[in-house]
Amino acid sequence: MRYPKRRGRSSVPGRKVRLATAAMLLVATTVAACGDGKDDGTKASAPKAPATIPELTKDPLTLSFIWFDWPPAHALEAFANAEYKKERPSTTIKVNTVPNANWHDAMFTQFAARKTDFDIAILDSQHIGEAVTNGNILDITDFVKNNIDVTAYNPYLLAAYGQFPQAETGKRDENASLYGLPLLGDTWTMIYRKDLIGDKAPQTWDEMISVAQKCQAEHPGVSGLAFHQANGSDAAAVTYNTVNGVYGGNLWDSKARKIEGVLNDAAGQEAMDVLVNKMKPLTAKGSGNWFIDEVNAAVAQGKACIAFNWIAASGGLLDPKQSTLGTTRKQILDKLGFATLPRQKTDLVPLGGMGMHVSAYSAAANQAEALNFMKWFERADIQKKWAAAGGVPSRTDALQSPEFLTAGPFNQVYTDSVPRMRDMWNVPEYARLVDIENTNVNAALNGAKKPKDALDDIAKEQQGVIDSSGRKGGGGL
Amino acid sequence: MAFTSPALLLLLAMSVFPLLWALYLSFTDYSATRGGPADFIGFGNYTAILTSAQVHQRALTTLIYVVGAVALQTVLGFGIAYLISRRTHGRGLLTTLFLVPMMLSPVVVGLFWRFMLDAQFGVVNSMLGSRGLGQVEWLTRQRTALLSLVVVDTWQWTPFIMLIALAGLTAVPKYLYEAASIDRASEWFRFRTITLPLVWPLLLIAVMFRAIEAFRLFDLVYILTNGGPGVSTETLSFHVYKVAFLGFNTGTASAYGILMVLVVIVLTQLYLRYLNKLKEG
Numbered sequence: 001m002r003y004p005k006r007r008g009r010s011s012v013p014g015r016k017v018r019l020a021t022a023a024m025l026l027v028a029t030t031v032a033a034c035g036d037g038k039d040d041g042t043k044a045s046a047p048k049a050p051a052t053i054p055e056l057t058k059d060p061l062t063l064s065f066i067w068f069d070w071p072p073a074h075a076l077e078a079f080a081n082a083e084y085k086k087e088r089p090s091t092t093i094k095v096n097t098v099p100n101a102n103w104h105d106a107m108f109t110q111f112a113a114r115k116t117d118f119d120i121a122i123l124d125s126q127h128i129g130e131a132v133t134n135g136n137i138l139d140i141t142d143f144v145k146n147n148i149d150v151t152a153y154n155p156y157l158l159a160a161y162g163q164f165p166q167a168e169t170g171k172r173d174e175n176a177s178l179y180g181l182p183l184l185g186d187t188w189t190m191i192y193r194k195d196l197i198g199d200k201a202p203q204t205w206d207e208m209i210s211v212a213q214k215c216q217a218e219h220p221g222v223s224g225l226a227f228h229q230a231n232g233s234d235a236a237a238v239t240y241n242t243v244n245g246v247y248g249g250n251l252w253d254s255k256a257r258k259i260e261g262v263l264n265d266a267a268g269q270e271a272m273d274v275l276v277n278k279m280k281p282l283t284a285k286g287s288g289n290w291f292i293d294e295v296n297a298a299v300a301q302g303k304a305c306i307a308f309n310w311i312a313a314s315g316g317l318l319d320p321k322q323s324t325l326g327t328t329r330k331q332i333l334d335k336l337g338f339a340t341l342p343r344q345k346t347d348l349v350p351l352g353g354m355g356m357h358v359s360a361y362s363a364a365a366n367q368a369e370a371l372n373f374m375k376w377f378e379r380a381d382i383q384k385k386w387a388a389a390g391g392v393p394s395r396t397d398a399l400q401s402p403e404f405l406t407a408g409p410f411n412q413v414y415t416d417s418v419p420r421m422r423d424m425w426n427v428p429e430y431a432r433l434v435d436i437e438n439t440n441v442n443a444a445l446n447g448a449k450k451p452k453d454a455l456d457d458i459a460k461e462q463q464g465v466i467d468s469s470g471r472k473g474g475g476g477l
Numbered sequence: 478m479a480f481t482s483p484a485l486l487l488l489l490a491m492s493v494f495p496l497l498w499a500l501y502l503s504f505t506d507y508s509a510t511r512g513g514p515a516d517f518i519g520f521g522n523y524t525a526i527l528t529s530a531q532v533h534q535r536a537l538t539t540l541i542y543v544v545g546a547v548a549l550q551t552v553l554g555f556g557i558a559y560l561i562s563r564r565t566h567g568r569g570l571l572t573t574l575f576l577v578p579m580m581l582s583p584v585v586v587g588l589f590w591r592f593m594l595d596a597q598f599g600v601v602n603s604m605l606g607s608r609g610l611g612q613v614e615w616l617t618r619q620r621t622a623l624l625s626l627v628v629v630d631t632w633q634w635t636p637f638i639m640l641i642a643l644a645g646l647t648a649v650p651k652y653l654y655e656a657a658s659i660d661r662a663s664e665w666f667r668f669r670t671i672t673l674p675l676v677w678p679l680l681l682i683a684v685m686f687r688a689i690e691a692f693r694l695f696d697l698v699y700i701l702t703n704g705g706p707g708v709s710t711e712t713l714s715f716h717v718y719k720v721a722f723l724g725f726n727t728g729t730a731s732a733y734g735i736l737m738v739l740v741v742i743v744l745t746q747l748y749l750r751y752l753n754k755l756k757e758g
Contacts, residue, residue, distance in 0.1 A: 101699075104722075105722045108510055109509075111510055112509035133511070134510045134511055135512075230705075231706070231707070232703045284596075285596050285597070286596020286602075286612065286614040286615070286616070287617075288614065288705075289616055289702070289705065303597070431724060432723050435723050439707050440707065443707025446618060446619075446706030446707070448705075448706040448709050454707075465724075474522055474524070474526065474529065475506065475508075475726040475728070475729050476719075476721075476724040476729045477525060477529045477531055477532065477726075
């Protein structure tokens, strides 16, 4: 008779109590979650880092970075573990990598959770606005004043990788706050086949197109051009922005926060026309989803006369194991030339590269170690060693050092390009702005939209994003 | 109750709570990264989604994809199952071989198809080239990109339909075929009046599962086309991802997700009613 008794205990009042308990648990959890959100809301800006480095722990510590998976990430881990350990033997450096397309999501979903498994986020320069506005990274203005020789840098490089609000192109606002320090400088290099088009690199954009056209016609199976066209990351957007800059266009009027009518003005239209109607026909069929790796593959396999790629990603081109252009580095270099981008109406080049930013959610000991690492990394001797290890430094003395200039055939290109750099928008809405531009430029390049319509759509949609900060409902569509 | 309470608590924490939480957020302008209070905005997110031309475009893309992929998978899956069911030898081995694609991760499938369909370096164009046919831009042209998604999804999920159809086919009583043979019924007559009517309800359930899965398609789009060219292969799920993680518009993304769940629930209910009627008939 035990069974009926048990059933008796599970009678209606018992079930009600349990149901009520479950409901209370649910409500309690909901309220707790609600409360969490409200607490975070009070933290509207980045917390400050101490002006001096706090006492470092004597215990073993792993200093974690987050970056996307590419050669400089592996170079950084190897370099830091070899060199920083000499100073801090108990510290291990771990550079966690994610696919490029997930880079922003991987960092900002952790920021959203207010808990990060990294201590130093390697942010793209344009991510700074989003991270600062949300209070995700430390304000290191006072730390920089006390520990970093800011006069050692080109002011714009220091501003691009650390300052918010964004600096005017080529300048730094010394009164603005700093949230990061340069880790890796970068820009595009023009890679050209010396054996196909001659030793002298084209000097103007128009000349470059005509040389590529001639080369393609004379060498069947080799396309005239190879460049980024994919709709992921910032691939197609950087390509358009580069051509836009060279042809005298502007991405926006940052003071008036105006994009429509600025991006799609006559210069912008001309740039889009050049890109889609003059450059695209010179690329390989099906190259509409190419990004860094695909462009490198085309060059390494001898399938392109002229290509454009980020300098920091070009090291593999000199590896005979990855190339069909030669069996030694010298043979490859006999065929490949690296030059700064051709000029046209202006000489602007895209600013690439990233800075180091301390997570606001990292443990205090790790934040202290992160600041110590950054101070160490920005030392003149370390910057030169980083250059020799394959990195692209930002200090002027390192950029002009023999260690850097002789480390790679494209390093001189970077040093020469520094005064010519222009960045995109560094605003909290960056991720959406770049997605709009990427998808529309990609559509134009692949025949899914007319070039003029694509540019007008970019300007209209981006303006909508910029103007919609106070909109109630439907944000993000 | 004591034995089931851990499972119930787990379900409550991992499934019911997130759903209710998403429902709550869908009526707010909350952003996960910006934090701050979640201000109540009524049906603002829902109205914006339902009237958005961008959402309508993604809904159409998703519809074309679901109809194309599921129809193709049903025809092929049933055809393969029918052919396998008629074999007496090697049926098990053939079934196992056909099931292999279904066992693979969609991300892995997406990656190797991306390589195979690459216009310059891919094996598909290489084979076409060796037969004197031109190169096809599988993943970078509007029509071929969506078609490629349908083909890859069909390659992976046809075995699912095949498996269900095979179960139905093997369950058809043999005496019905024997009786039809005695009456000298043709092969086509037997298929039309015995096989298809008996397997049809089971096949429709398989179609329902596949349609729900295809409606939620994200991974293949992410790997193969990233929604391109432009946004021409962006499905609803892919768009939700962008709304949720590019701009971190958590409120809008929650409403978007809730609407997608509602669409699936309503359509499934209608479909199940039809299935019940079919069963009663």
